[in-house]
Amino acid sequence: METDYFDQFLVWMLGNLPGDVAANIIAIVTFIFTSCTLILRFWPEPKSDNTLHKLWSIVHLLASFKKPVMKDSQK
Numbered sequence: 001m002e003t004d005y006f007d008q009f010l011v012w013m014l015g016n017l018p019g020d021v022a023a024n025i026i027a028i029v030t031f032i033f034t035s036c037t038l039i040l041r042f043w044p045e046p047k048s049d050n051t052l053h054k055l056w057s058i059v060h061l062l063a064s065f066k067k068p069v070m071k072d073s074q075k
Contacts, residue, residue, distance in 0.1 A: 033062055033063065036059045036062040039059055039063070040059055040064070043059070045068070056068075
């Protein structure tokens with residue numbers, strides 16, 4: 001079975017952390033990603049010249065793990 005370096009790092013890190021600390025980290029990260037997904041569900045994409053577009057892009061990145069694709073009307 002082949003694993004990549006990131007998997008090996010996670011196994012090493014979670015093996016060396018106490019269980020309650022690892023559980024807290026996983027819970028916090030899960031909460032952040034879930035919150036971003038919920039926010040993105042109800043927040044339409046602002047126009048690219050809007051000051052909130054950068055914040056929306058960060059929320060989109062955390063919610064979907066990919067960069068947002070700009071629409072033709074916003075280029």
